[in-house]
Amino acid sequence: MKQIVLIGTGLIGGSMMLDLREAYPSAVFHGIDADKQHAAKAKELGLIDLVSGMEVLSAADLVVIAIPVDATVQLLPKVLDQIGEQSLVMDVGSTKEAICKTVRGHAHRRHFMAAHPIAGTEFSGPQAAHKGLFGQKTMIVCEVEQTAFALQERAKEIFEHLGMRVRYMTPAAHDRHIAYVSHLSHISSFMLGKTVIQEEENERDIFDLAGSGFESTVRLAKSSPAMWTPIFAQNREHVLDSLDGYIANLSRFRESVKNNDFNAIFEDMEQTNRIRTILKGMENGK
Amino acid sequence: MKQIVLIGTGLIGGSMMLDLREAYPSAVFHGIDADKQHAAKAKELGLIDLVSGMEVLSAADLVVIAIPVDATVQLLPKVLDQIGEQSLVMDVGSTKEAICKTVRGHAHRRHFMAAHPIAGTEFSGPQAAHKGLFGQKTMIVCEVEQTAFALQERAKEIFEHLGMRVRYMTPAAHDRHIAYVSHLSHISSFMLGKTVIQEEENERDIFDLAGSGFESTVRLAKSSPAMWTPIFAQNREHVLDSLDGYIANLSRFRESVKNNDFNAIFEDMEQTNRIRTILKGMENGK
Numbered sequence: 001m002k003q004i005v006l007i008g009t010g011l012i013g014g015s016m017m018l019d020l021r022e023a024y025p026s027a028v029f030h031g032i033d034a035d036k037q038h039a040a041k042a043k044e045l046g047l048i049d050l051v052s053g054m055e056v057l058s059a060a061d062l063v064v065i066a067i068p069v070d071a072t073v074q075l076l077p078k079v080l081d082q083i084g085e086q087s088l089v090m091d092v093g094s095t096k097e098a099i100c101k102t103v104r105g106h107a108h109r110r111h112f113m114a115a116h117p118i119a120g121t122e123f124s125g126p127q128a129a130h131k132g133l134f135g136q137k138t139m140i141v142c143e144v145e146q147t148a149f150a151l152q153e154r155a156k157e158i159f160e161h162l163g164m165r166v167r168y169m170t171p172a173a174h175d176r177h178i179a180y181v182s183h184l185s186h187i188s189s190f191m192l193g194k195t196v197i198q199e200e201e202n203e204r205d206i207f208d209l210a211g212s213g214f215e216s217t218v219r220l221a222k223s224s225p226a227m228w229t230p231i232f233a234q235n236r237e238h239v240l241d242s243l244d245g246y247i248a249n250l251s252r253f254r255e256s257v258k259n260n261d262f263n264a265i266f267e268d269m270e271q272t273n274r275i276r277t278i279l280k281g282m283e284n285g286k
Numbered sequence: 287m288k289q290i291v292l293i294g295t296g297l298i299g300g301s302m303m304l305d306l307r308e309a310y311p312s313a314v315f316h317g318i319d320a321d322k323q324h325a326a327k328a329k330e331l332g333l334i335d336l337v338s339g340m341e342v343l344s345a346a347d348l349v350v351i352a353i354p355v356d357a358t359v360q361l362l363p364k365v366l367d368q369i370g371e372q373s374l375v376m377d378v379g380s381t382k383e384a385i386c387k388t389v390r391g392h393a394h395r396r397h398f399m400a401a402h403p404i405a406g407t408e409f410s411g412p413q414a415a416h417k418g419l420f421g422q423k424t425m426i427v428c429e430v431e432q433t434a435f436a437l438q439e440r441a442k443e444i445f446e447h448l449g450m451r452v453r454y455m456t457p458a459a460h461d462r463h464i465a466y467v468s469h470l471s472h473i474s475s476f477m478l479g480k481t482v483i484q485e486e487e488n489e490r491d492i493f494d495l496a497g498s499g500f501e502s503t504v505r506l507a508k509s510s511p512a513m514w515t516p517i518f519a520q521n522r523e524h525v526l527d528s529l530d531g532y533i534a535n536l537s538r539f540r541e542s543v544k545n546n547d548f549n550a551i552f553e554d555m556e557q558t559n560r561i562r563t564i565l566k567g568m569e570n571g572k
Contacts, residue, residue, distance in 0.1 A: 217471040217502070242485070246477060
């Protein structure tokens, strides 16, 4: 690969470039960003070589789109309009149905791979990018059969350089599952943060009484609203379902506490302790 | 101090003994536990010198009660019945109102200090104990004026050896605040784990799609039901209040998603991002 273009020079795209620069040392890395300060910072940090514009797309071997999912839905068809015969275009968004739908039937659909790396942190922007973010993580690929075989092979090579394992899913299955294991986690964390902030008029009390448990549970409430609002919008139906399930479980827990039914509370928690094995599986399997 | 007695040889008590053994190398460390295997394990791991019974209480310079809070309410008055003139008794439970109430008016009330170290992990048992658990953490002390001054001084020395800073609160304020920053975190995490497990019939999907965000948010759902059920029971009123606030916030968030009011969603998250500064304060302040 000689020309690599990153659209959106934030945490995810920037981290990917850092790893790919080692894998493709002779390639030129272009960065395109609506936020000029982000683009300049990405260049300063060495995530990209050049701040570029859309005119570089036609010569690109790889285009990575790493912007909020609402912007991806808008921009992706235009990117596919402008790419060359050799180009592989990949998005990294946290929703897949709307993004796949926006290019269904596009003349260059076979140049596109719908991808979602299960990796990230609560931080954002180019300064949050770092090497090795994707190592041992999972890359979800959707509608792989819609991507040209030669470009599938190129993507596979890229994922190997990133140290990722690949799993294939339909966009519908992806969006449903991810609503539960990712989107709901973010909402539960944001609402926990909100509830505690509301209660504590004197912040000093939070500092003193909050331990590592609170810190861990509320960590995702630091995440970027600009990134997460469009995710919730695009995955609205599944997010609503997951929230309904969560609120129902919390309400039942509340009823048990209210009714002094602490046997039910104990059993509820004991059953959920199964998450220990599940998380252990995550650690071992990834 | 020559004789130190730990009642409950688990994570919190065991970790405390490990640090105190360095501070008081010539003292004898006794362990009392209803679970004989825990006591034996604690001895094997060097958390205590001897597996003992209640007969050692009268000679104790320090008694640390580190058992579930319902058991503490039962046992604490009996411990105070049996201690000597020199003894300081300290509990480390996550609730304070019921525990303080159970010894109100006890002839030896002034030998007791109601304490709650803001430290711990999601693991439990003697094998989870480790050195340095309390370093840079906060020890909440309640009703300090009810503890004899000389024993306050001894406790202060102990907390210094553990590397803790002390904060004084009323039992009522403690229980109310801790419901929000600790008990609610645990419930939100347990119910998140439950909701995801319910949804995912095929666990493999959880492994593949769950990232570090889910892992962080659901971590507390590994916690011990035997420890947490009595905490929720004793802090029932405040736990209900905190759950009401949390469920109301989640329901409002759900309504905004349902109504496609994503401006409200954005603003909600942006306001809650303030937790970044709060958590930073925690890191710097502790």
